Amino acid sequence: MLFFKLRPLLRSxxxxxxxxxxxxxxxxxxxxxxxxxxxxxxxQERQVALIQEKNDLALQLQSRTT
Known part of the structure:
Protein backbone atom coordinates (compact mmCIF):
# COMPACT_ATOMS: atom_id res chain seq x y z
CA MET A 1 0.00 0.00 0.00
CA LEU A 2 2.80 2.39 0.89
CA PHE A 3 4.59 1.54 -2.36
CA PHE A 4 1.56 2.62 -4.36
CA LYS A 5 1.56 5.98 -2.58
CA LEU A 6 5.29 6.55 -3.07
CA ARG A 7 5.48 5.42 -6.67
CA PRO A 8 3.92 8.61 -8.15
CA LEU A 9 6.28 10.70 -6.03
CA LEU A 10 9.28 8.83 -7.42
CA ARG A 11 8.09 9.47 -10.96
CA SER A 12 7.61 13.12 -10.13
CA GLN A 44 26.95 38.64 -44.13
CA GLU A 45 27.88 42.25 -43.40
CA ARG A 46 31.49 41.54 -44.41
CA GLN A 47 30.27 39.92 -47.62
CA VAL A 48 28.19 42.99 -48.50
CA ALA A 49 31.18 45.25 -47.83
CA LEU A 50 33.44 43.11 -50.02
CA ILE A 51 30.93 43.04 -52.86
CA GLN A 52 30.62 46.83 -52.69
CA GLU A 53 34.40 47.18 -52.68
CA LYS A 54 34.65 44.82 -55.68
CA ASN A 55 32.06 46.86 -57.59
CA ASP A 56 33.85 50.12 -56.77
CA LEU A 57 37.16 48.70 -58.00
CA ALA A 58 35.50 47.40 -61.16
CA LEU A 59 34.08 50.88 -61.85
CA GLN A 60 37.50 52.47 -61.27
CA LEU A 61 39.12 50.00 -63.64
CA GLN A 62 36.43 50.56 -66.25
CA SER A 63 36.78 54.34 -66.03
CA ARG A 64 40.57 54.13 -66.49
CA THR A 65 40.38 51.90 -69.55
CA THR A 66 37.88 54.05 -71.39
Whole structure:
Protein backbone atom coordinates (compact mmCIF):
# COMPACT_ATOMS: atom_id res chain seq x y z
CA MET A 1 0.00 0.00 0.00
CA LEU A 2 2.80 2.39 0.89
CA PHE A 3 4.59 1.54 -2.36
CA PHE A 4 1.56 2.62 -4.36
CA LYS A 5 1.56 5.98 -2.58
CA LEU A 6 5.29 6.55 -3.07
CA ARG A 7 5.48 5.42 -6.67
CA PRO A 8 3.92 8.61 -8.15
CA LEU A 9 6.28 10.70 -6.03
CA LEU A 10 9.28 8.83 -7.42
CA ARG A 11 8.09 9.47 -10.96
CA SER A 12 7.61 13.12 -10.13
CA UNK A 13 11.17 13.45 -8.85
CA UNK A 14 12.55 11.74 -11.93
CA UNK A 15 10.50 13.99 -14.20
CA UNK A 16 11.78 17.07 -12.36
CA UNK A 17 15.38 15.93 -12.81
CA UNK A 18 14.80 15.27 -16.51
CA UNK A 19 13.14 18.66 -16.90
CA UNK A 20 16.06 20.41 -15.18
CA UNK A 21 18.52 18.59 -17.46
CA UNK A 22 16.51 19.56 -20.54
CA UNK A 23 16.36 23.19 -19.42
CA UNK A 24 20.13 23.22 -18.94
CA UNK A 25 20.70 21.65 -22.35
CA UNK A 26 18.28 24.15 -23.91
CA UNK A 27 20.18 27.07 -22.34
CA UNK A 28 23.48 25.77 -23.71
CA UNK A 29 22.06 25.21 -27.17
CA UNK A 30 20.43 28.64 -27.17
CA UNK A 31 23.77 30.21 -26.28
CA UNK A 32 25.50 28.34 -29.10
CA UNK A 33 22.72 29.34 -31.50
CA UNK A 34 22.92 33.01 -30.49
CA UNK A 35 26.69 33.02 -31.03
CA UNK A 36 26.23 31.33 -34.38
CA UNK A 37 23.61 33.87 -35.43
CA UNK A 38 25.88 36.75 -34.44
CA UNK A 39 28.76 35.26 -36.44
CA UNK A 40 26.45 34.69 -39.42
CA UNK A 41 25.31 38.31 -39.34
CA UNK A 42 28.91 39.50 -39.12
CA UNK A 43 29.90 37.37 -42.11
CA GLN A 44 26.95 38.64 -44.13
CA GLU A 45 27.88 42.25 -43.40
CA ARG A 46 31.49 41.54 -44.41
CA GLN A 47 30.27 39.92 -47.62
CA VAL A 48 28.19 42.99 -48.50
CA ALA A 49 31.18 45.25 -47.83
CA LEU A 50 33.44 43.11 -50.02
CA ILE A 51 30.93 43.04 -52.86
CA GLN A 52 30.62 46.83 -52.69
CA GLU A 53 34.40 47.18 -52.68
CA LYS A 54 34.65 44.82 -55.68
CA ASN A 55 32.06 46.86 -57.59
CA ASP A 56 33.85 50.12 -56.77
CA LEU A 57 37.16 48.70 -58.00
CA ALA A 58 35.50 47.40 -61.16
CA LEU A 59 34.08 50.88 -61.85
CA GLN A 60 37.50 52.47 -61.27
CA LEU A 61 39.12 50.00 -63.64
CA GLN A 62 36.43 50.56 -66.25
CA SER A 63 36.78 54.34 -66.03
CA ARG A 64 40.57 54.13 -66.49
CA THR A 65 40.38 51.90 -69.55
CA THR A 66 37.88 54.05 -71.39
Missing amino acids: TTAEKELAALKEEFAKLKDVFDKSEAKHKEV
